[in-house]
Amino acid sequence: MNSVDFLLTNKDITYEIRTEIKRLGRPIPNLIISKTDVGKSRNYSRNFNTCSSVYERFKWLCGCPERNKLFCFICLVMGGNQSAWTQGCVGKGRHKATAYRENIRRHNENVDKNRHILNQIINCIKFCETNPGL
Incomplete structure (x- = not known):
């Protein structure tokens, strides 16, 4: 067998x-x-x-x-x-292609999260710059 x-x-x-x-x-x-x-x-x-x-x-x-x-x-x-x-x-999707797409999805999620955090930090710096007496 x-x-x-x-x-x-x-x-x-x-x-x-x-x-x-x-x-x-x-x-x-x-x-x-x-x-x-x-x-x-x-x-x-x-x-x-x-x-x-x-x-x-x-x-x-x-x-x-x-x-x-x-x-x-x-x-x-x-x-x-x-x-x-x-x-x-x-036949609908090979293992490597599926893993590759999953890695791209995770990478894009991480980039979006980092952009959001960086945007919040920049907004805080701008706020402190325009309001120096606070």
Whole structure:
């Protein structure tokens, strides 16, 4: 049984087993995934062939030959959303992109807070300057 299939079929996996699966590394089988869509005038067939360059480019990607699907290895090992990548697990937003957006949001919040504090200090200095007798 493939480690991906094992993680998908077993709900209560101990931390030690998850650590061992992570140590063994993500499975990167060569998969040929195909999908046929029915159009108004004809059928459309799309094929996706995983090769070493795909796995090299996306370090979080792993495959399951039993299910012929791609998964996020991080999500599987951490016990998070265990949906197939082809069904939208990480297709809607990659981990790095999500973390990057979150860092930008926190940075902007911090800048806004600092601007507010600095504005209050400047207003106090202006007030003291225009009212020297107080």
